[in-house]
Amino acid sequence: MKKNIKNICCIGAGYVGGPTMAVIAKKCPHIQINVVDINKKRIEDWNSEDLASLPIFEPGLGDIIKSCRNKNLHFSTDIKKQIANADMIFISVNTPTKTKGIGAGKASDLKWVESSAREISKYAVGSTIIVEKSTLPVKTALTIKRILESQNNKLNTKSVSQSFAVLSNPEFMSEGSAIKDLENPDRVLIGGEDQEAIKELINIYLNWVDFEKILTTDLWSSELSKLIANAFLAQRISSINSMTALCEKTGADIKNVSLAIGSDKRIGQYFLDSGPGFGGSCFKKDILNLVYICNHYGLDEVSSYWQKVVDINIWQQKRISHIVVDKLFRTVSGKKIAIFGFAFKSNTNDTRESPAISICNDLIEEGSNIYIYDPKVRELQIEKDLGVETNKKYSRNNDDGYWHYSKSIDETIKEADAIIILTGWSEFKKLNYENIFKLMRSPSWIFDARGILDPNHIQSIGFRFWRIGLGNQNVSQYFDMQF
């Protein structure tokens, strides 16, 4: 196996490949990194002079791109050449849930992984280390190996020299804090059999990560660890979100509960923020994958246990749209509703599985006119998520539901009946709600699904206010219960 990696190729210039390669380029100036993608527009955006046009928004990413791009970090569509040049190839392509065929709605669609493996087998030269970065179902490495081996057998008859080692190196970074997570990971996990190849990958990470933080394991444990880590994290969100409903009914405050339970070291304080439900490209996909694998092995109790985590998440999103309709006199038809935030979390422009999509769709279905403001999500993306046919300007007399993209908070809230906070962007905390109140129609509602505003302050202005997991503390419904 090759020593001293000098050339890395990353297939897939998305939310995983882009930031991961940017950080490797920053920490390893002696390595040339080529990120390739079949999407020409995406590559153009990565090469754009204007850093605001980068295809993804991530705090700190623009600075790294500025300092490394065209030095040791390159973006291109020249897949063939960059595969041939590479000593090590990262596969960072998308692996969404299958929409049709066997396992539809649960299993991951591996067609992009498979096509990457086929491209590698066609173009790679000499000995190459293949690193799985995308989140993949267990045993995908085996699929990659088989594709590489079958091509290899053919090539060897033509005396072209190729050899491969396949490693699993799942990415644990979160969007919005990707650069920080990549620069200072809790751990780096490497799974594989080829000890030389593992050493090569360890050597790359040792440029900035302590040796103690690098865990090595077998391939399957590594692949499965990624799915299980995401399932555990998502389970925490569904657990706390399920309790928001109980707090609202009984007059408790979920924030006090989170603080109290999180102070127990065994539970821990992180990942206990209640909200409109988890989104993002990983959680739902990975749990459904786990459910599929468990079903496949006949572990029905295990699969239905994890399925519930997804069910609660869907229920929480529906619960919020129902609450909004209920509070607005049971009808939102013809009403203007301001949506604060469309990304699945703050500090990213990613909307994949964002709870805002399902909540906005529900409100459009109910006939409301929603005005969406998000500091980083572009109109084109919202159009992809909500559909172009309902993208219209507001008219109070119109009972058909519409959405409209707002460039400013003022446009969003003018004459609105309600604001719904769906993403916890910090700028929403700092707005002048006194002024906003004056511009809205009465009664003016705020629905804080992220729990970022101070209820006392907002109510003192004159708003009607609902916050996730905050019950009415004056009336303790608990004591109304009949034992």
Ligand code: UDX
């Ligand atoms: C997740 C994992 O955290 C990461 O390790 C993995 O590599 C990819 O998937 P990501 O989806 O980017 O990362 O973001 P994360 O911070 O985990 O948030 C996921 C969702 O949970 C978001 O919608 C977020 O708003 C929600 N969330 C998170 C909460 O509602 N409350 C919390 O306390 C934390």
Ligand code: ADP
């Ligand atoms: P992730 O969040 O996993 O990074 P993204 O969808 O943001 O997912 O990025 C995956 C990228 O992989 C996309 O830009 C897509 O065009 C690219 N891609 C998919 N298949 C291939 C392939 N065979 N060769 C090159 N790029 C690919």
